[in-house]
Amino acid sequence: MVWSFISRTRGRNRFDLTDWLTWGYLIFGILLMFGPVLWVAMSSFKTDAALSEYPPTFLPLSPQTVMVEGYDEPLPLYEITGGEYEGRTLAQIRRIGLNAQMVDPQAPGERLNVSINDREPAREFSVAWGNYTQLFERFNFMQYFWNSAFITVVATIITVIFNSMAAFALAKYKFRGRTVVFLLIIATLMIPPTINLVPIYLVVNELGIVNSPWGVIWPAVATPTGVFLLRQYMLTIPDDLLDAARMDHASEWRVYWRIVLPLAAPAIAVLVIFSVMWRWNEFLWPLIVLTRSEEFTLQLALNAFQGDLQTSWSGLLAMTVLTLLPITIIFALLQKNITAGIAQSGVK
Amino acid sequence: MAVVELEKLVKDYAGFRAIHGVDLTIEDGEFCVFVGPSGCGKSTLLRMIAGLEDISGGELRIDGERVNEQRAAERGLAMVFQSYALYPHMTVRENLAFGLENIRTPKDEIRRRVDDAARMLQIEEHMQRRPKQLSGGQRQRVAIGRAVVREPKVFLFDEPLSNLDAELRVVMRGEISSLHRRLGNTMIYVTHDQVEAMTMADKIVVLKLGTIQQVGSPLDLYNRPANQFVAGFIGSPRMNFLKMSVAETRAESIVVKEENGRSFEAAVSPEGVKAGDKVTVGIRPEHLEIGSERGHPVTIDSIEQLGGESYLYCTDAGGHPVTIHKSGQTRLRAGEEAQVFLPAESIHVFKEDGMALERLRIGEAV
Numbered sequence: 001m002v003w004s005f006i007s008r009t010r011g012r013n014r015f016d017l018t019d020w021l022t023w024g025y026l027i028f029g030i031l032l033m034f035g036p037v038l039w040v041a042m043s044s045f046k047t048d049a050a051l052s053e054y055p056p057t058f059l060p061l062s063p064q065t066v067m068v069e070g071y072d073e074p075l076p077l078y079e080i081t082g083g084e085y086e087g088r089t090l091a092q093i094r095r096i097g098l099n100a101q102m103v104d105p106q107a108p109g110e111r112l113n114v115s116i117n118d119r120e121p122a123r124e125f126s127v128a129w130g131n132y133t134q135l136f137e138r139f140n141f142m143q144y145f146w147n148s149a150f151i152t153v154v155a156t157i158i159t160v161i162f163n164s165m166a167a168f169a170l171a172k173y174k175f176r177g178r179t180v181v182f183l184l185i186i187a188t189l190m191i192p193p194t195i196n197l198v199p200i201y202l203v204v205n206e207l208g209i210v211n212s213p214w215g216v217i218w219p220a221v222a223t224p225t226g227v228f229l230l231r232q233y234m235l236t237i238p239d240d241l242l243d244a245a246r247m248d249h250a251s252e253w254r255v256y257w258r259i260v261l262p263l264a265a266p267a268i269a270v271l272v273i274f275s276v277m278w279r280w281n282e283f284l285w286p287l288i289v290l291t292r293s294e295e296f297t298l299q300l301a302l303n304a305f306q307g308d309l310q311t312s313w314s315g316l317l318a319m320t321v322l323t324l325l326p327i328t329i330i331f332a333l334l335q336k337n338i339t340a341g342i343a344q345s346g347v348k
Numbered sequence: 349m350a351v352v353e354l355e356k357l358v359k360d361y362a363g364f365r366a367i368h369g370v371d372l373t374i375e376d377g378e379f380c381v382f383v384g385p386s387g388c389g390k391s392t393l394l395r396m397i398a399g400l401e402d403i404s405g406g407e408l409r410i411d412g413e414r415v416n417e418q419r420a421a422e423r424g425l426a427m428v429f430q431s432y433a434l435y436p437h438m439t440v441r442e443n444l445a446f447g448l449e450n451i452r453t454p455k456d457e458i459r460r461r462v463d464d465a466a467r468m469l470q471i472e473e474h475m476q477r478r479p480k481q482l483s484g485g486q487r488q489r490v491a492i493g494r495a496v497v498r499e500p501k502v503f504l505f506d507e508p509l510s511n512l513d514a515e516l517r518v519v520m521r522g523e524i525s526s527l528h529r530r531l532g533n534t535m536i537y538v539t540h541d542q543v544e545a546m547t548m549a550d551k552i553v554v555l556k557l558g559t560i561q562q563v564g565s566p567l568d569l570y571n572r573p574a575n576q577f578v579a580g581f582i583g584s585p586r587m588n589f590l591k592m593s594v595a596e597t598r599a600e601s602i603v604v605k606e607e608n609g610r611s612f613e614a615a616v617s618p619e620g621v622k623a624g625d626k627v628t629v630g631i632r633p634e635h636l637e638i639g640s641e642r643g644h645p646v647t648i649d650s651i652e653q654l655g656g657e658s659y660l661y662c663t664d665a666g667g668h669p670v671t672i673h674k675s676g677q678t679r680l681r682a683g684e685e686a687q688v689f690l691p692a693e694s695i696h697v698f699k700e701d702g703m704a705l706e707r708l709r710i711g712e713a714v
Contacts, residue, residue, distance in 0.1 A: 243400050244433035248447030248494070249421035258446070262437045 037324070044317035047128045051313050061123040066091050069108040078102065082118040089122060090114065131318035141319070143294060144301040148280060149326070151213045151297060156275040158221040160268055166222075167230030167264075168256050172242060182231070185224045201288060215289040216297075220279065226271045233267035234260060269334050280327050298323045350411050350424075350501035350534050351376050352397065358405030359392055359558075366392050367558045369406060374536060374551070379528050382538045383545040383581070384555035390538045391506055393555070397536065398504050399423050410501065421450075426495035427504040430511065432487045434479035440466075440490050441475040447498050465493040468530075469523075485516045492527065505537040509544065521547060542582050546570070554578050571710050576702040579630050585659065585671045587630045587696070590644075594625045600708055601692065604629055607666060610644065614695035616705040621697075627705075628698040633659070633673035635694035638680070643687030646670050650682050662686065 009019045043051060045060040065074035068091050075091035078100075090102040090112060100119060102112045135141040169175075170182050200219045201210075209215040237260060245255045261268070283299045290296055296304065302323065305316045352374040359367035367389050374380045382390040395401040397408060399420030408416055415423050426447075434443050444462045453461075466472045469489040479487055488508060495503055505524070509517045525548050528535050539545055545552050546566045554561040554569065554577070562574040566582075573579035579587050595605040597618035604627060605611035614629065621627065637643075638660070646662035660672040660680065672688060680686060693709040 238431060238433065240429045240431045240433035241435060243395075243398075243420075244427070244429055244494075245435070245446070246400065246420045247398060247425065247427045248498070249450035250446070251450075254450060259435060265437075 040317055040324075041321050044131055044314070044321045045127045045129075046314065046317075047126070047130075048312075048314050050128075051317075057123075059125060060127055062126045062128070064122040064124045066105050068103055068105050071103075071108075075103070075105075077105075077122040078114075078119040079122050080114060080118055081120050083115060085112060085114060086118075090119075092119075128314065131314040132322075134315060135318055135322070139301070139315070139319075140294070141301075141322070144296050144298045145322070147213060147295060148297040148299070148323075151216050151286075152276055152279040154213070155217040155220050155279045156272055158217065159223060159226055159275045160271060162221055163223060163226035163271065164230050164261060164264065164268065165256065166227045167234055168260050170227070171231045171234035171237075172239070172260070185227050189224045197285070197288065204289060210289055211292050211295055213295065216279075216282070216286050219285065220282070223275070223278075225274065229271055230264060230267050233264050237263050273331060273334050276330050277327060280323075351409075352502060352534060352536070353409040353412075354393075354397070354406070355409070356406035357393070357396060357403060357408060359389070359396060359401060360404040365558065367396070367404075370558075370560055372553060372560065372563065374534060377532050377534055379525075379535045379537065379548060379550045380553060381545040381549035381551070382536065382553045382555060383540065383542055384561075385581070386540055387557075388555040389558040390540075390555050392558075394427075394504055394506055394536060394538045397502075398425055398427050400427075424501040425504055426498045426500035426502075427506065428491045428495050428508045430507040432479070432491040432508075432511075434487060434490055434494070436479055439476050439478055440471060440482070443479070443490060444493050444497050447494065461497045461499070462493075465496045468496065468527075469493045484512050485520065488512060488516075488520055489523075492524070496527070496531070501534065503533055503535040505535065507539055508537075509539070510541075517544075524548065543584060546582070552582075554581060572704070572707060573630075573696065574704055576628060576630065576698040576704070579696055579698070579704065583632055585633050585673065587632050588636070588668070588670045589698075590629045590631075590664065590668050590670075591666065592627055592629045594621050594623050594627055596623050597621060602697065602705070604695075604697065606644075612644075612690050612695065613692040614697050614705075615693045615709040616695065616697045616707050619705070620703075621699060621705065626700050628702075629690070630696035630698060631690050631694060633671040635691060636670070636672045637689040637691065638672060638674060638678075638686055643689045644670075646672075646686055646688055648680055648682050648684050648686055651678065651680065653677055660686075662688075 009015055039058070042058055042060060047060075047062045050057070050060060050062045064077040066077050067074050071093070075093060077089055077091055080086055080088050080090060088104065091105050093101045093103055093111070095101070095116065098116055100114050100116050102114050102119075104110065104112065166185070170178060170185075204210055204215045204219060207215075207218075209218065241259055241263070242255050245259045250258065281299065282297075283303070286297050286300055287303070290300060293301075293304065298319070302316065302319055305312055305319065354370050354372040356369040356371060357367055358365065358369050370393060382393060384390050392401060396403050399415070399418060399422075403416045407414055410423060410425075435446065438446065441462060444465060445458050448458045448461065463472075466475060469492060471486060471489050471493060474482060474486060474490075479490065482490065488511075491508070508524070509520055512520060521544060524537075528548075537544075537548065549566055551563060552566055552569050553563050556577055562569060562578045564572070569578060569582045573582060576589070580589070590606070592604040592606055592612075595603040595611050597603075600617075601613050601615045602618045602621065603611050603613050612629070644664060646664045648660050648662045650661045652659040652661075655677065657676065658674045658678045660674065660678065662670045662672060664670050670688065693707075696707065697705045699705065
């Protein structure tokens with residue numbers, strides 16, 4: 001069934017021009033979107049040696065090496081493509097100018113001279129799990145992950161609660177100045193975030209939460225976007241439902257908690273995704289507030305990987321993949337919630 | 349059990365008064381219907397009683413106790429909404445139990461009451477469904493069930509049947525009536541449909557523009573409408589109104605005459621009118637008699653034959669539309685002339701200000 005859906009064509013039985021165009025466009029889109037991500041994921045499994053290879057390979061291939069009797073270090077293997085020893089696989093001892101001194105692993109006694117143009121490195125598919133394990137062994141990955149996760153989860157929970165309460169009041173209560181308050185909240189969208197950096201830092205500093213996850217969480221939880229999104233959605237919840245709950249002895253808190261919040265679930269799912277992405281990917285503000293490395297989020301740790309003199313690309317790539325994963329999973333789980341929605345209404 | 353008293357109840361919106369000082373007493377166990385055209389304030393009045401709208405002035409008492417300041421839930425009322433307002437994210441059982449959970453009723457007590465209500469309303473097999481999966485009639489039952497489980501002092505219904513099709517409406521009408529007989533609670537029911545009002549009510553309150561026009565039993569309102577508005581609103585098809593003037597007043601009747609001089613006797617009290625006054629004569633379609641000698645001449649515009657009864661839509665010489673209801677079938681055809689007789693004991697007479705003159709020989713008319 002899925003296949004018949006996917007393989008539908010516009011032309012009868014045959015591929016129409018529009019089918020070609022559609023498929024071409026979609027495949028182009030997939031390559032454009034997933035290409036870089038896939039490249040990063042593949043590269044994160046390459047050794048440092050394979051990463052610096054030119055031309056780069058897509059699959060994590062690494063040069064084969066072999067231990068040869070009489071040599072302390074493993075020697076790289078080469079396929080010989082021309083000249084005297086064509087077709088053999090030899091290990092290289094060292095390179096001298098345009099020639100390479102090689103040895104046959106089967107007959108380690110004899111040294112052979114091969115032109116470097118006649119040899120091709122022998123490669124094998126090898127996954128460098130070490131990139132990942134070193135993150136846990138040599139870097140304090142779990143600490144950064146925990147910092148990021150804590151900030152993301154706590155900030156998202158507080159964001160949803162605060163914003164939905166504000167949205168509930170703005171959508172469902174009639175009070176003097178309601179429109180003014182709402183417009184003020186929306187108007188803050190016009191202020192560029194960079195302008196706020198210094199004043200917010202002063203406030204955070206005054207509160208003594210610099211170098212603490214709360215210094216990242218509190219300034220971020222009130223979002224005009226969230227209030228706007230939720231308010232617009234809550235306007236569509238019929239007032240009758242709220243009145244019915246009030247007649248059912250529900251306190252205003254229970255009306256909010258048991259009726260409005262569950263019914264706003266589709267909008268809340270959207271806000272949760274936004275909030276998780278914002279907090280997880282946030283860089284500038286944590287960079288300002290968090291200066292001690294044990295408080296670093298993943299994004300700050302990634303940044304710290306890029307040293308002044310040398311960059312551990314393999315570690316950086318592995319960490320990038322691990323940083324991408326949670327947000328991808330969250331999105332995959334919640335997107336169903338958005339599309340399906342709880343459009344069910346007992347109200348005609 | 350509860351008596352609901354409204355005393356000079358007023359509702360003001362910004363710069364506009366929706367309810368103009370309503371006085372009303374609804375007795376314990378009474379089925380009271382608020383009826384009126386849309387915008388007459390009947391729903392507002394109900395919501396004020398429910399506690400969903402603030403009361404701007406006057407006093408609302410339930411069982412003698414002032415409840416103006418009490419919140420909706422504290423007044424011990426339950427309401428059935430026009431839109432049903434079932435919680436879409438809860439199952440039927442959760443919908444019914446929500447109100448009881450809010451007042452921390454013990455679990456087994458909730459279960460017992462919900463099951464009782466479900467049995468009574470025949471929704472037992474739908475308890476695990478969500479409102480979306482129910483038909484209109486079932487949703488209506490759940491909405492009523494939600495009110496029933498609370499065992500409220502007073503039930504409030506806000507046009508509960510207006511979203512149902514005609515057939516189901518008749519069925520549910522009967523069910524609500526039998527629910528009232530079984531529970532014996534005070535019920536207040538809002539509708540714009542005078543048929544619902546006539547069939548269900550113990551007491552009808554006719555409202556117009558935020559004021560009460562008349563309060564009475566269905567037949568009271570039908571037989572003795574206090575004014576022209578009530579007369580036109582109650583009864584279907586609508587009462588016919590003819591512009592006439594008073595020719596002479598007698599001891600127990602008056603004589604009214606048309607512009608062309610034809611005159612009729614009307615068995616109404618002559619109090620408040622004198623010869624020469626302009627009046628409106630009202631007569632219900634079912635009281636007009638066709639084919640009499642000394643009648644009122646009309647031209648038949650169209651005829652609806654329903655088999656068991658017939659409706660004739662006519663125009664008289666003065667250009668007034670006249671509707672005639674005749675039981676059985678008729679041989680008359682559209683375009684023909686006919687004579688209709690206005691029996692003296694069935695005639696209503698309204699003064700220029702719309703107030704009715706008292707009818708004196710109703711017993712003969714019924």
